[in-house]
Amino acid sequence: MGKNLTMLQAITEAMDQMLGHDDRVMIMGEDIGVNGGVFRSTEGLYEKYGKDRVVDTPLAESGIIGSAIGLALNGMLPIVEIQFLAFIYPGFEQLVSHAARMRYRTRGQFGVPLLIRTPYGAGIRGPELHSESVETFFAHTPGLKVVAPSNPYDAKGLLISALEDPDPVIFLEPTKLYRAFKEEVPDEMYRIPIGQAKVVQEGSDLTIYAWGAMLREALNAAKKIEAEKGWKCEVVDLRTLYPLDRDTIVQSIKKTGRALIVHEAHKTAGLGAEIISIINDEALIYLKAPIKRVTGFDVPVPPFTIEDHYLPTVDRVKQGIVETLSF
Amino acid sequence: MKAYSNEVEPEIFRVLTPDGEIIETIDGKIDKSLMLKMYEGMLLLRTFDRKSINLQRQGRIGTYAPFEGQEASQVGSALALSAGDWMFPTYRDHGAAIIHGQELYRVFLYWMAHFDGSICPEGKRILPPSVPIATQMVHAVGTAWASKIRGEKNVSIAYFGDGATSEGDFHEALNFAGVYKTPTIFFCQNNGYAISVPFEKQSASKTISQRAAAYDIHGVRVDGNDIFAVWLTVKQAVERALKGEGPTLIEAITFRYGAHTTADNPNIYRDQDEVSTFWRENRDPITRLRKYLIKEGHWNEEQEELALKQFNELIDAHLQKAEGYPKSDPLEMFNHVYAEESWHLKEQKQELNQILRKGGKK
Numbered sequence: 058m059g060k061n062l063t064m065l066q067a068i069t070e071a072m073d074q075m076l077g078h079d080d081r082v083m084i085m086g087e088d089i090g091v092n093g094g095v096f097r098s099t100e101g102l103y104e105k106y107g108k109d110r111v112v113d114t115p116l117a118e119s120g121i122i123g124s125a126i127g128l129a130l131n132g133m134l135p136i137v138e139i140q141f142l143a144f145i146y147p148g149f150e151q152l153v154s155h156a157a158r159m160r161y162r163t164r165g166q167f168g169v170p171l172l173i174r175t176p177y178g179a180g181i182r183g184p185e186l187h188s189e190s191v192e193t194f195f196a197h198t199p200g201l202k203v204v205a206p207s208n209p210y211d212a213k214g215l216l217i218s219a220l221e222d223p224d225p226v227i228f229l230e231p232t233k234l235y236r237a238f239k240e241e242v243p244d245e246m247y248r249i250p251i252g253q254a255k256v257v258q259e260g261s262d263l264t265i266y267a268w269g270a271m272l273r274e275a276l277n278a279a280k281k282i283e284a285e286k287g288w289k290c291e292v293v294d295l296r297t298l299y300p301l302d303r304d305t306i307v308q309s310i311k312k313t314g315r316a317l318i319v320h321e322a323h324k325t326a327g328l329g330a331e332i333i334s335i336i337n338d339e340a341l342i343y344l345k346a347p348i349k350r351v352t353g354f355d356v357p358v359p360p361f362t363i364e365d366h367y368l369p370t371v372d373r374v375k376q377g378i379v380e381t382l383s384f
Numbered sequence: 385m386k387a388y389s390n391e392v393e394p395e396i397f398r399v400l401t402p403d404g405e406i407i408e409t410i411d412g413k414i415d416k417s418l419m420l421k422m423y424e425g426m427l428l429l430r431t432f433d434r435k436s437i438n439l440q441r442q443g444r445i446g447t448y449a450p451f452e453g454q455e456a457s458q459v460g461s462a463l464a465l466s467a468g469d470w471m472f473p474t475y476r477d478h479g480a481a482i483i484h485g486q487e488l489y490r491v492f493l494y495w496m497a498h499f500d501g502s503i504c505p506e507g508k509r510i511l512p513p514s515v516p517i518a519t520q521m522v523h524a525v526g527t528a529w530a531s532k533i534r535g536e537k538n539v540s541i542a543y544f545g546d547g548a549t550s551e552g553d554f555h556e557a558l559n560f561a562g563v564y565k566t567p568t569i570f571f572c573q574n575n576g577y578a579i580s581v582p583f584e585k586q587s588a589s590k591t592i593s594q595r596a597a598a599y600d601i602h603g604v605r606v607d608g609n610d611i612f613a614v615w616l617t618v619k620q621a622v623e624r625a626l627k628g629e630g631p632t633l634i635e636a637i638t639f640r641y642g643a644h645t646t647a648d649n650p651n652i653y654r655d656q657d658e659v660s661t662f663w664r665e666n667r668d669p670i671t672r673l674r675k676y677l678i679k680e681g682h683w684n685e686e687q688e689e690l691a692l693k694q695f696n697e698l699i700d701a702h703l704q705k706a707e708g709y710p711k712s713d714p715l716e717m718f719n720h721v722y723a724e725e726s727w728h729l730k731e732q733k734q735e736l737n738q739i740l741r742k743g744g745k746k
Contacts, residue, residue: 120556127526223723
């Protein structure tokens, strides 16, 4: 049994079920209670579970994340919503200096099972600092896990896994996909393991690695290129950005010999570089062409009037495929 | 130089004068056995602290943060807690941690930069010393919040210095604690300096405790070198917290005689001798309690000698245990990054292991 849900609805359902399933779960953040979240991801939960479990907090990211660390230390399972990824910066120190290191510093004595959800990415015509894609900050931090779903089904299954994970997880929700499409989402509480990528489309000529909102651009480009040129692209959704699923990354490149990485994050030190390194280490001799990246540029995400030119587009992805295949 | 004036500042809660006179009633609250516990606790910590500085000079431990002069604040506050209460110390509050149950050899291990130096005894809730400033204050709000949610009768105490009160987390912690009325005790040891920056340059507010008003929580300013006053203040804060009356901000006025750390030279930024001599001669927490105890016939020279001898032996035994403790295996750096080791850590561990084997070591 299942229902057709948007990603947003799938996320709400996951939280609803977790709140109902485990008394230790609580949600906290700005505007997530009465207002149901700026994107409505917590809609109805305040009414259902009350103000002590769906908590409207003061506007203070360090306070939110820091007190959630304390709650997690003392037996609760807090889900923190940060309104937009770039608003997490005041709480960044709490994440990198404490959440990520507590288990390490105490030799396993104290863990921080903390889940941080935050909308991220461009394409929603937001004001400045509402569209950032800075997953690298977190993927560079030992002790954190970083997850980015690309569809409603994965979002629910990954969210439940993330909440049950004994370590802190940053859950990046592609804002652009919140209501972009619906798909069937099972009613039960299923789990998708953190750390596993997924081949979403099989192909033999080239592998596209993507995640979050860029996955759709990748799939659309692959579809078009197949129609135009007959090339079959394999598309891999990384789903977990740290730690990466090396095996799936490598298996695919061994099959296709060519790779294109698509991410909306800035190019320099973006995760694309890490994926190229993995391929170099594990599958260099399988490569038939240099690996190309189609990414956001190394500029602050620009005003929304021109943000489409910042983001990788289907045409840019297609161009990347052509260049790689005609090398 | 108002901060060092001899006058008793009116708003400070004080029980035991520097001459060892009791000026507030403590009947039934602090008995002889507690007084001796307080005194011995301070004596133990001072011995430990001095020993640690020497050990650093000998290269047997790493950079060390001394607290001599602040013993009343640390011992008095820690003795007012129950065994299951949460403690969030800074790198200068290992004294409080020891009194709350942390083992001495672990504290040595911490300063020897051993991984196991941050582990607290089973059942205790003593967190590793917070190195960033004020960040641990919000954690103490969180643990206290969880205690409140579950109806557990525990408080959380966060230690910090005057410099921490300039940090955003100080304000966020007080604000959250006020909003959720968490059983949190914010215990500031105002020793006048954030490394080299004096409090006058740190803040325009005259006191730290007055800031409690901004968050509508209870605030107290106390003589941090008066262990009776510190204990009574923290005890009252615990009682308030457990009754559901919310958090307390305590400003304990104290002074560290020595450097910020063994890597610091305080002569650059303060007249070390003049200032610390003033505090040592006029306000020392141990001297004033000793005066009182001797006057009351609770303590004498022989007891002092015996206690010092015992403490030295105890500290030496723990030092021996720490120095004989198995060295950190380099491979341990890969443990406990996550609950479960992922592929990249497993491989990097193997890589280091191979390097170590080639080197003829493990």
